[in-house]
Amino acid sequence: MIELTVNGLPRTVDVPPDTPLLWVLREELGLNGTKFGCGIAQCGACTVHVNGEPVRSCVTPVGEVEKKGILTIEGVATDGNLHPLQQAWIDENVPQCGYCQSGQIMSALGLLKRVPRPTDEDIDAVLSGNICRCGTYCRIRKAVHRAAENMSPDASKPPDAPKAKPAAQTERVHPSKQGQP
Amino acid sequence: MTSSTTRDPNPGVNRRDFLRIAMSAGGALVLEISIPGCGGGFKSFGMVKRADGGAEFVPNAFIKIGTDDKVSFVLDRVEMGQGTMTSSAQLVAEELEIAPAELGVELAGSSAAYVNNALQIQLTGGSTSVVSSFTPLRTAAAVAREMLRTAASRTWGAPLSECKAENGAIIHVPSGKSLRYGALAKMAAGIEVETPKLKEPKDWKYIGKPVTRRDARMKVDGSALYGIDVVLPNMRTAVILRAPGVGAKLQGFKAQEALKDPGVEAVFEIPNAVAIVAKSYWRARKAAEKVVVTWSATDAGVDSELLGAAYRERVGREAAVIHQIGDEDAATKNAAKKIEAVYELPYLAHATMEPQNATAWVHDGKCDVWAPTQSPSLAAEVVRRVTGLSMGDISVKQTLVGGGFGRRIQQDYVEEAVHVAMRVKYPVKVVWSREDDMKNDGYRPKATSALRGTVDKDGNISSWSHRIATQSIVAQSGAFLAAFAPQATPIVAKMQMGALGGGLAGLAARGGITDPTSIEGAAELPYEIPAFKIELAPIEPLITVGSWRSVGVSHTIFVVECFIDELANAAGQDPLEARRKLMKKGSPGLRVLDLAAEKAGWSTPARAGLFRGIAIAKAFNSWCAEVAEVSVDPVRGLKVERVVAAIDCGTVVNPDIVRMQVESSIAYGLSAAMRQEITFKKGVVEQSNFHDFPPLRIHEMPVVEVHIVDSQEPPTGVGEPGLPPIAPAVANAIFAATGKRIRRLPFSVSAKELLR
Numbered sequence: 001m002i003e004l005t006v007n008g009l010p011r012t013v014d015v016p017p018d019t020p021l022l023w024v025l026r027e028e029l030g031l032n033g034t035k036f037g038c039g040i041a042q043c044g045a046c047t048v049h050v051n052g053e054p055v056r057s058c059v060t061p062v063g064e065v066e067k068k069g070i071l072t073i074e075g076v077a078t079d080g081n082l083h084p085l086q087q088a089w090i091d092e093n094v095p096q097c098g099y100c101q102s103g104q105i106m107s108a109l110g111l112l113k114r115v116p117r118p119t120d121e122d123i124d125a126v127l128s129g130n131i132c133r134c135g136t137y138c139r140i141r142k143a144v145h146r147a148a149e150n151m152s153p154d155a156s157k158p159p160d161a162p163k164a165k166p167a168a169q170t171e172r173v174h175p176s177k178q179g180q181p
Numbered sequence: 182m183t184s185s186t187t188r189d190p191n192p193g194v195n196r197r198d199f200l201r202i203a204m205s206a207g208g209a210l211v212l213e214i215s216i217p218g219c220g221g222g223f224k225s226f227g228m229v230k231r232a233d234g235g236a237e238f239v240p241n242a243f244i245k246i247g248t249d250d251k252v253s254f255v256l257d258r259v260e261m262g263q264g265t266m267t268s269s270a271q272l273v274a275e276e277l278e279i280a281p282a283e284l285g286v287e288l289a290g291s292s293a294a295y296v297n298n299a300l301q302i303q304l305t306g307g308s309t310s311v312v313s314s315f316t317p318l319r320t321a322a323a324v325a326r327e328m329l330r331t332a333a334s335r336t337w338g339a340p341l342s343e344c345k346a347e348n349g350a351i352i353h354v355p356s357g358k359s360l361r362y363g364a365l366a367k368m369a370a371g372i373e374v375e376t377p378k379l380k381e382p383k384d385w386k387y388i389g390k391p392v393t394r395r396d397a398r399m400k401v402d403g404s405a406l407y408g409i410d411v412v413l414p415n416m417r418t419a420v421i422l423r424a425p426g427v428g429a430k431l432q433g434f435k436a437q438e439a440l441k442d443p444g445v446e447a448v449f450e451i452p453n454a455v456a457i458v459a460k461s462y463w464r465a466r467k468a469a470e471k472v473v474v475t476w477s478a479t480d481a482g483v484d485s486e487l488l489g490a491a492y493r494e495r496v497g498r499e500a501a502v503i504h505q506i507g508d509e510d511a512a513t514k515n516a517a518k519k520i521e522a523v524y525e526l527p528y529l530a531h532a533t534m535e536p537q538n539a540t541a542w543v544h545d546g547k548c549d550v551w552a553p554t555q556s557p558s559l560a561a562e563v564v565r566r567v568t569g570l571s572m573g574d575i576s577v578k579q580t581l582v583g584g585g586f587g588r589r590i591q592q593d594y595v596e597e598a599v600h601v602a603m604r605v606k607y608p609v610k611v612v613w614s615r616e617d618d619m620k621n622d623g624y625r626p627k628a629t630s631a632l633r634g635t636v637d638k639d640g641n642i643s644s645w646s647h648r649i650a651t652q653s654i655v656a657q658s659g660a661f662l663a664a665f666a667p668q669a670t671p672i673v674a675k676m677q678m679g680a681l682g683g684g685l686a687g688l689a690a691r692g693g694i695t696d697p698t699s700i701e702g703a704a705e706l707p708y709e710i711p712a713f714k715i716e717l718a719p720i721e722p723l724i725t726v727g728s729w730r731s732v733g734v735s736h737t738i739f740v741v742e743c744f745i746d747e748l749a750n751a752a753g754q755d756p757l758e759a760r761r762k763l764m765k766k767g768s769p770g771l772r773v774l775d776l777a778a779e780k781a782g783w784s785t786p787a788r789a790g791l792f793r794g795i796a797i798a799k800a801f802n803s804w805c806a807e808v809a810e811v812s813v814d815p816v817r818g819l820k821v822e823r824v825v826a827a828i829d830c831g832t833v834v835n836p837d838i839v840r841m842q843v844e845s846s847i848a849y850g851l852s853a854a855m856r857q858e859i860t861f862k863k864g865v866v867e868q869s870n871f872h873d874f875p876p877l878r879i880h881e882m883p884v885v886e887v888h889i890v891d892s893q894e895p896p897t898g899v900g901e902p903g904l905p906p907i908a909p910a911v912a913n914a915i916f917a918a919t920g921k922r923i924r925r926l927p928f929s930v931s932a933k934e935l936l937r
Contacts, residue, residue, distance in 0.1 A: 015463075023463040027418075032410040033403020035583075036462075037534050038615040042871040045534060073403035086401040093393060093837050096845055097262030098400030099407060099534040099583030124880035131871060133534045133584050134262045135848020136841075137882035 002066050006031070007075030017063025021055075022046045024062045025072060033073035033102045037131070044130030047103040047110075048072050054110035056129075073102035076109065085109055088147035089140075096134035104130045108144050116152045118144065243318070244273065244325050245285075250363025252277070252349060253285025254322075258314070259305035259555050260288070260396060261585035262845070263900045264838035267395045268311050269318060271387045271834055275380060276322035278346035279362070281392050291557035291577035303558035306590055306728065308801035308898025311834050315896050316379070323377045325369075332368040333360050382832070382893065391837035396581070408553030408580040411540045413608040417446055419601050420465040421611060422455040422472060423621055426865035427724060428480030431455070438471040448472060451600040458605060462612050479864030483723050488627065488861070492720065493523060495650040496631035500718035503704055507712030509633075512644035516635035518751040522744060524632065525925040526736040527858035529625035529729055530874055535583020536618040537594040540610040541602035547574045548599060549608075553582040555589035563592040567599045586849065587728035591623045619874060620866040623727025624859050626652040627720075628736040630703075632744050635712075636752040642763065644712035645748075647703055647740070652720045653696035654728060698733035702905065703741055707770045707799055708763035724861070730849055731901040734800045739854075739926065742796035742909035747922065756795050756913060757783055769829055770797055772890060773804040776827035780888050781808035790814075791822060794913025798905035801898025803830040804890075805843070809883075809910035813918040819928065821851060821883040821911055829890035831897040839899050840887040846903030847885055852877040854908035856929035 037045030041056040049071035111126040258265040274281040333351035334341040352359040399405040436448035444464040459465035539552035557577040598611040628651040637643040749759030797806040810823040912923040925931040
């Protein structure tokens with residue numbers, strides 16, 4: 001039995017510990033918002049947060065996240081109130097087919113936690129790990145900027161803002177070793 | 182603008198055929214409004230659970246008005262990102278006088294009531310959704326509105342002229358009293374009305390406005406349900422082990438090891454494949470790794486090196502002449518410059534983000550299917566053929582689609598799921614891996630072209646001869662369609678017959694060309710060249726091919742727009758001016774070309790290091806021109822910095838959706854042009870996932886500006902026309918930058934030195 005905390009709630013699953021977190025979320029816990037796109041951490045559709053850091057759940061064994069806080073797209077809105085990032089996605093008319101967008105939002109959320117007013121380069125560095133076949137990239141950038149402005153309207157971009165760590169494309173995104181500004 | 186495929190959707194309508202009203206068991210009035218020209222007969226889905234937990238009786242309908250004031254419409258098209266849910270809502274909302282955001286949306290299932298009247302079957306594709314729904318949906322909504330207005334007029338004993346529909350209610354203007362639609366539903370049921378006149382464009386509240394996408398919320402909060410997310414009580418999940426390549430046949434399998442896992446339900450054979458059914462996808466996938474399958478050899482002749490040589494050889498010999506005017510020999514004799522070129526474009530996978538999947542349940546003499554299909558009726562026909570059940574016992578429910586691009590016109594994922602479901606008693610969902618998806622696609626066909634062109638002593642382009650070798654798409658899908666829906670004619674062919682224009686369509690038919698998509702965009706140029714010839718050499722169907730976003734023009738326009746650039750260069754003409762000079766007088770393409778060029782600042786020099794290319798395409802009855810600005814750096818390589826697009830798609834329902842679709846088409850086409858190809862080695866597809874079929878990522882996406890021509894003409898296609906111009910615009914920009922012509926896609930193969 002593996003004990004998890006998902007979106008703030010304790011959940012217990014009975015699966016082999018090498019089962020990818022992605023499939024545990026989707027098939028054991030009924031959380032379908034996290035998507036399967038490639039299975040080898042190439043596309044980012046499976047992105048969730050573990051202890052606040054984005055990871056590719058398709059290559060994260062569930063045994064490794066026992067007792068850690070897991071956040072999925074379903075947990076981003078609070079009490080039915082959309083997160084500013086989700087609202088920005090709607091205001092910029094970002095989603096088309098929408099299948100990649102859970103992962104895009106989770107990656108963007110991770111970025112905004114570390115870099116409250118990111119540059120285009122920061123956004124590209126982190127979101128280059130998330131593929132969109134519908135080509136919503138231009139609007140994603142706009143939506144991240146819009147959300148950043150709404151979340152920290154008084155913050156200006158610090159001149160030496162820490163550079164966002166680029167998403168590795170063939171390995172799990174490890175917790176960033178960079179400190180907060 | 183009319184084409185032979187778009188029939189007048191609103192001739193004199195017999196309103197008795199048009200309307201049927203039913204009361205639901207739960208008290209909700211359901212107005213069944215059929216679209217004229219579509220199949221009659223309404224199949225009931227019986228009791229349906231509403232999202233709020235209530236139950237209601239739901240006969241097929243396009244507009245529903247609940248006595249609880251919940252107003253909704255049924256989306257008969259598929260929502261795969263192209264915005265049909267939103268544009269359809271706008272069309273309904275406009276005439277029904279209710280805000281689009283107030284309209285509930287339900288996804289239709291398979292039904293004759295939802296036939297796409299541009300395509301003659303229930304299918305979403307060919308950039309036809311707004312085109313074919315534009316008048317029928319508005320008419321359906323207007324009729325409903327008139328019934329409600331009349332009901333209010335009778336309720337109040339007031340003249341109809343004093344009753345105005347506004348924001349989901351009928352208002353008695355003089356007194357200000359009002360009744361919401363829900364309150365009027367029961368009385369409206371008994372009323373007949375004349376078919377009303379539709380609103381004038383100047384009175385539109387919603388049409389033409391950038392209304393927020395109706396599906397945006399569900400796609401940002403994780404609640405959107407795609408085919409892969411379907412969950413049913415007692416459901417199992419299956420994976421399929423398929424032939425490793427072309428020609429391989431199943432010889433046998435050993436499943437003992439796999440069956441040791443108690444989570445594995447069964448392992449059995451389906452046509453030329455092995456199904457592993459388990460409690461979950463992961464269990465099935467792990468178990469599949471333990472199944473040992475023996476296959477016969479794949480076809481070693483299906484090999485990209487061999488195919489490349491064979492195609493090149495084929496375009497070196499004469500082929501069937503589709504169309505020919507003028508005297509090429511004379512032009513060649515008098516030519517000041519002659520150019521010969523061979524262009525090669527590869528097989529391409531669709532690589533939709535959501536891998537293929539379908540859920541099927543055979544029970545009680547019925548078969549129910551849930552799938553992210555572009556055609557519930559094609560899927561239903563496949564179910565009928567596999568199960569032998571009658572159509573009345575088959576239902577196909579469409580889900581949201583995680584990317585279509587033409588992939589989901591094929592129903593192979595449905596066919597497999599039904600084969601599996603027939604062997605078990607429970608619902609079963611078949612899920613494809615990315616590898617399954619990459620290797621078992623209906624690919625965009627490979628196309629090789631040989632061209633000859635001349636420039637005369639006065640610097641005019643004097644002749645153009647084009648021979649294409651490619652596989653037919655229609656040959657594989659057409660026979661199936663012809664048998665299933667003979668009134669449809671192969672749907673792709675029919676659409677493209679329209680795009681070809683009557684004269685050439687006739688020629689194509691007489692020439693025995695089964696697949697006009699092989700030559701669309703190349704058989705009729707927007708340019709007037711005195712000597713012109715087009716030949717087609719159809720290639721034997723070795724490989725499964727299908728419709729890939731923009732279909733034939735996805736490859737022909739690259740060739741046409743690059744070769745016209747070559748000839749322009751040989752004639753010493755600016756690429757824009759050369760095209761302007763050659764375009765037919767009064768062509769709508771001229772306006773689009775000029776708009777793109779003007780907005781890109783074509784006549785002013787670009788900043789140092791930035792180079793421009795231009796291309797234009799007429800596709801799906803729309804015109805789209807693009808100017809690509811690229812920078813080429815010896816260290817960084819090629820970067821497409823900006824694309825300025827102009828599109829004429831007739832009347833626009835939602836300008837933001839038009840912009841989205843052009844942005845999307847550019848990204849999709851640029852991905853392919855930069856570095857995507859499907860290659861075969863000894864019958865096996867060499868690519869397997871996104872690392873070796875790499876799509877564009879965010880840092881590579883150019884800035885895109887979309888300019889929409891203001892038009893009052895009926896709507897024309899939007900989902901695909903933005904794709905054909907991007908690859909040639911970029912290739913032409915690369916020429917401007919380097920003096921090197923790209924004649925083979927993707928760029929990564931032909932111009933390694935230009936890229937990272």
